[in-house]
Amino acid sequence: xxxxxxxxxxxxxxPPAPRVLPELLDLLSQDNVDSDRVVKVIAYDxxxxxxxxxxxxxxxxxxxxxAEDLLEAVTRLGFxxxxxxxxxxxxxxxxxxxxxxxxxxxxxxxxxxxASAVAAQCIAEAQGENQAVVxxxxxxxxxxxxxxxxxxxxxxxxxxEETERNQQALVDTEKKLLGVDHAExxxxxxxxxxxxxxxxxxxxxxxxxxxxxxxxxxxxxxxLGNMLAHFVGYGYGHLPFALRGRSEAMEMLGLSKDxxxxxxxxxxxxxxxxxxxxxxAR
Amino acid sequence: MASPSLxxxxxxxxxxxxxxxxxxxxxxSVTLATxxxxxxxxxxxxxxxxxxxGLLHIMLPDSSIDPVKATKQPGMFVDTGVAALFRAAYQLGxxxxxxxxxxxxGAQIMDNSxxxxxxxxxxxxxxxxxxKHGLRVAAEQVGGLVNRTVYFNLRxxxxxLKVSGQPAETQLLCGI
Numbered sequence: 001x002x003x004x005x006x007x008x009x010x011x012x013x014x015p016p017a018p019r020v021l022p023e024l025l026d027l028l029s030q031d032n033v034d035s036d037r038v039v040k041v042i043a044y045d046x047x048x049x050x051x052x053x054x055x056x057x058x059x060x061x062x063x064x065x066x067a068e069d070l071l072e073a074v075t076r077l078g079f080x081x082x083x084x085x086x087x088x089x090x091x092x093x094x095x096x097x098x099x100x101x102x103x104x105x106x107x108x109x110x111x112x113x114x115a116s117a118v119a120a121q122c123i124a125e126a127q128g129e130n131q132a133v134v135x136x137x138x139x140x141x142x143x144x145x146x147x148x149x150x151x152x153x154x155x156x157x158x159x160x161e162e163t164e165r166n167q168q169a170l171v172d173t174e175k176k177l178l179g180v181d182h183a184e185x186x187x188x189x190x191x192x193x194x195x196x197x198x199x200x201x202x203x204x205x206x207x208x209x210x211x212x213x214x215x216x217x218x219x220x221x222x223x224l225g226n227m228l229a230h231f232v233g234y235g236y237g238h239l240p241f242a243l244r245g246r247s248e249a250m251e252m253l254g255l256s257k258d259x260x261x262x263x264x265x266x267x268x269x270x271x272x273x274x275x276x277x278x279x280x281a282r
Numbered sequence: 283m284a285s286p287s288l289x290x291x292x293x294x295x296x297x298x299x300x301x302x303x304x305x306x307x308x309x310x311s312v313t314l315a316t317x318x319x320x321x322x323x324x325x326x327x328x329x330x331x332x333x334x335x336g337l338l339h340i341m342l343p344d345s346s347i348d349p350v351k352a353t354k355q356p357g358m359f360v361d362t363g364v365a366a367l368f369r370a371a372y373q374l375g376x377x378x379x380x381x382x383x384x385x386x387x388g389a390q391i392m393d394n395s396x397x398x399x400x401x402x403x404x405x406x407x408x409x410x411x412x413x414k415h416g417l418r419v420a421a422e423q424v425g426g427l428v429n430r431t432v433y434f435n436l437r438x439x440x441x442x443l444k445v446s447g448q449p450a451e452t453q454l455l456c457g458i
Contacts (some may be wrong), residue, residue: 103447143437160447161343164427169392227391232398233301233318233429238321238447241401241427245393259395261347264400268302268341 004188007147012068015195016041018090020045021136025196025197035074038046042086044069051280055085060276083132085280087168088114092281099145101152103160106116107281109146113139114277115234115267120225122266127253129221137202137218138225144186144203151178160238171207171243183207212247220249224263231260232267234274296433299337302358306336306370310437317431319387321401322433323360323408323424326384327367328439329376336366337434341398343407360407383417384456386432388424399427409437421456 008014023041027033031072043049057066061081067073087215095113095158098106120138124131134240152159155177164171174181191197196232198215202222210221223246230240250259267274299316307314314337316324326410328335345352356362358402381455385408390401405424406431412419416419420442428445442452 015313087321103386226369226398227398230391231321233320233322235318235429239427240446241389243390243391245391245395245398247395247397250397258347258399263343264341265348265351268358271301 004185008192009182010149010267011150012250014189015094018094020048020089021087022193022195024080024086025133025136025199028079028083028130031077035071035079038074038079038082040130042082048086048089051083051089052082055089055280056082058276060272061085062199067145068127072216084135084187084277085138086134087132088277088280094146096145096281098135099149101149101156102145102236103156104145104149105237105240107278109142110233110281111274111278112229112236115143115229115232115269116141116222116225118270118277119228119232119263119267119272120221122228122263122270123224123255124156125261126266129217133198134218134221136208137199137222140186140190140199141203141206141222141226142186143189144182144184146184147185147189148174148180149179153190163239163242169207170237170239170240173256181207207244208246209252210246212263218254223249224253224260228260228263228267231264245248288348289321295387299339299341302341304336304338304357304363304367304370306334306341306374307436308332308334309350311414312436314434314436319430319432320389321387321404322392322405323388324386324430325364325408326432326434326441327371327376328382328434329371329380329438330382330439331380332375333436333439334371334374334376335434335436335439336367337432340364340404340408344366344401355405361402362409364408378417381417382420382439382456383419383421384413385419385424386430386441386455389428390425391427423455
């Protein structure tokens with residue numbers, strides 16, 4: 001595993017650890033949490049607090065009369081909605097910039113991430129699963145790409161060429177060329193940032209969810225969110241469909257063959273939400 | 283949907299067709315465009331005699347998946363989308379037997395399970411429908427692992443593509 005840490009240690013421009021997310025997720029997992037405690041965690045970061053409040057009062061999420069402070073926003077919009085915004089604000093800092101090593105223009109990775117998160121959340125909603133956790137895993141699933149992008153600046157052409165020639169998944173070519181892939185490095189990054197093990201495992205195994213053991217279901221949501229984002233047109237990079245079909249992801253969640261088109265429509269219905277969350281990066 | 287009244291406008295402009303939507307025009311200054319076709323299909327039809335045509339961005343193979351949705355958003359499905367596209371073009375005076383059809387998109391991930399073959403199913407449904415109605419496809423670029431953006435020039439009938447990972451210039455799929 002030293003190789004993974006090498007990549008992380010070499011990186012000088014890593015975004016700061018988004019401490020607020022693991023703490024909020026921890027609160028979310030408890031029953032009957034006071035809004036006060038939620039607000040206190042967010043309020044550690046005054047800049048974040050101001051941005052969240054601004055968004056709560058913005059056109060899409062807009063309250064009829066503006067909320068005066070965060071506590072009021074949490075009370076009126078609900079914890080889940082506020083969490084969604086906090087996670088988007090935090091995530092966009094890391095994933096908004098271009099990642100040239102992957103042929104990713106400014107905002108492309110972020111748009112894909114948001115679309116994946118919203119898509120995965122659609123499935124979670126239908127399945128009665130914890131939406132915030134699923135949303136977070138899918139939102140951060142490609143965060144390893146910000147680490148590997150530098151390493152790929154000079155070998156992306158080779159990555160693409162070999163992927164196409166061998167007709168293999170991009171993630172497999174990555175592993176062959178670099179010794180690591182973006183999924184496992186993303187998982188390692190989240191572990192360093194003290195995210196719960198289930199999120200680490202879901203991100204690590206988001207291309208092959210059966211490897212995630214007891215957290216297989218969360219990995220399956222993440223896998224399917226990523227897939228749906230591609231299907232609905234939020235892919236990026238040179239070979240966006242160099243992905244492997246994993247029917248076990250559907251089976252692990254007890255989903256039938258017909259379910260995927262239904263979730264494509266559900267995701268399509270949320271294009272406005274995807275656009276609004278994408279917009280927080282501006 | 284782009285309205286024919288746009289023909290009053292003289293300047294060159296682009297009309298964007300969103301996912302699950304369609305537009306027709308007989309304004310030679312218009313280029314119809316749709317972005318980022320993955321497993322979705324882009325269908326263009328063009329009557330070169332009257333220089334009218336349309337572009338459709340299909341998401342799914344069959345309206346039986348969600349008949350209610352299909353009435354509100356016919357462009358989402360192959361069957362209802364193609365019907366709506368032709369109907370709109372006929373209203374501009376286009377004729378079926380003169381129509382030149384081009385098909386793009388339908389990217390397909392590597393999947394043997396049949397769970398994730400939306401791109402292939404879209405394409406097969408479209409070809410089945412065309413065959414049933416005696417329609418021939420003049421040009422196509424479908425499948426593969428790429429995303430495609432389509433530009434359809436109503437003046438020339440040219441369909442140009444921008445394919446992910448390929449040079450920034452668009453490539454010509456077909457002209458009149």
